[in-house]
Amino acid sequence: MMAWLQKLFGSSIGKKLWMALTGLLLLGFLVVHLAENLLLFSDRDGAAFDGYVHTLTSFAWIPLAELVLAGLFLAHIVQAIRVSLQNRAARSTPYALNPGHGGRTLASKSMLVTGSIVLLFLILHLAQFRFGDAAARERMAALVRGEFEKPLVLAAYLLGLMALAIHLSHGIQSALQTLGLSHPRYTPLLQKLSVLIAVLLALGFASMPVYFFASGASR
């Protein structure tokens, strides 16, 4: 079984399957994460959000889920770095001229860059809300609002989310191709949907820092 898995995921197609599967699972996390965070908008004092955070963190399995999620991120990132290094090593002499043939896009070319920006953003995000001051984390809604009133935090979030949108606009449709979903009838639609999902997710997440920054500034 182990030898079989090693052979499958060690092959060139297996490597991109790995990226696609971990990437789609991370996308699933993002959708759930956006849905729970939108509770911030449900009332003025943040009681709904705080109540949700409290219930969620009181579950005994949450540390395990966090570990699995961290493992997913690591699996996606480590493989991305390995594959990028291998790909670079496959052509030691670069072309003198390389205008492209019309296939690659800004998003497909910059996956490592946008991925790295998202990772830096993730580190900031975890430092703020996961590993920050324990007493402040008791009242998460207030902590979030306070953080989002800082202009630098707003800028970092907008940059991170823009990178996320670009990353996903290639990543989602790329994962579908890797899983073998490609057909002249529906692939153009899937490619547009990938971009739409990426933009909607980023806009959804951006709505929170923008709203709380604006309402903080108008106070």
Add this chain to the structure above:
Amino acid sequence: MSAPTHAKGLRITLRVWRQSGPSASGAFETHALESVSPDMSFLEMLDVLNESLVGTGKSPISFDHDCREGICGACSLVIDGHAHGPDAETTTCQLHMRHYRDGATITVEPFRANAFPVVRDLVVDRSAFDRIIAAGGFISVNTGSAPEANSLPVGKPLADEAMDNAACIGCGACVAACPNASAMLFVAAKISHLKLLPQGAPERESRALAMVEAMDKEGFGNCTNHYECGAACPKGIPVSSIARMNREFLRASLKSSPPRGAAPEGA
């Protein structure tokens, strides 16, 4: 009435990659060509330049070519950064000088991939493709001459799709164009072409596993779905073939059983 621009032919400045051998370090060499006929093919232009080089006692520029009608896959070259030149779905031998304006500077490089080492100048060793084909790009059973057409019906849509993939001439432009120097479009075309037809279908699983394994051994990069390959392919092989290969490989991996007689795992 003014004379046609091409009356005396085109003046072309050619920057060509010269490399004396596989381990030698190469460099660009510049040649000024006067009165290049716009009716010449790109390779004929190189022929003319080579004649003049030989005439002056210099070594001619080495480049691959054979049929010169776009069907053999021997010619290569990356011209101004485009595999097989700027024209879509055209091999270098079918590219004509009329596509260039008078006074143009053209940069010519070999296909660049570590799996395609430079032999000399613009010639690269593409035998990695032969080894991939030898690993499974065939039908094992020799069934004699072509069968009577109605004895083995193949639907028109299926035959078309198989033919689209059989159009692959194995030139390696997909590898040359891929930012990762990946050979997936080539292997996908072969796996697709054979899998889609009744003669090739029985071996689809062993073929998919063996050809992907052989490809990985050659040191090509991994596919990251840039789709440069499909855009560069002189035969217009679609990248949906790569998706089919992904399906075929996954299917074969899920169905494959350990070799007969092997000790069960954990025993």
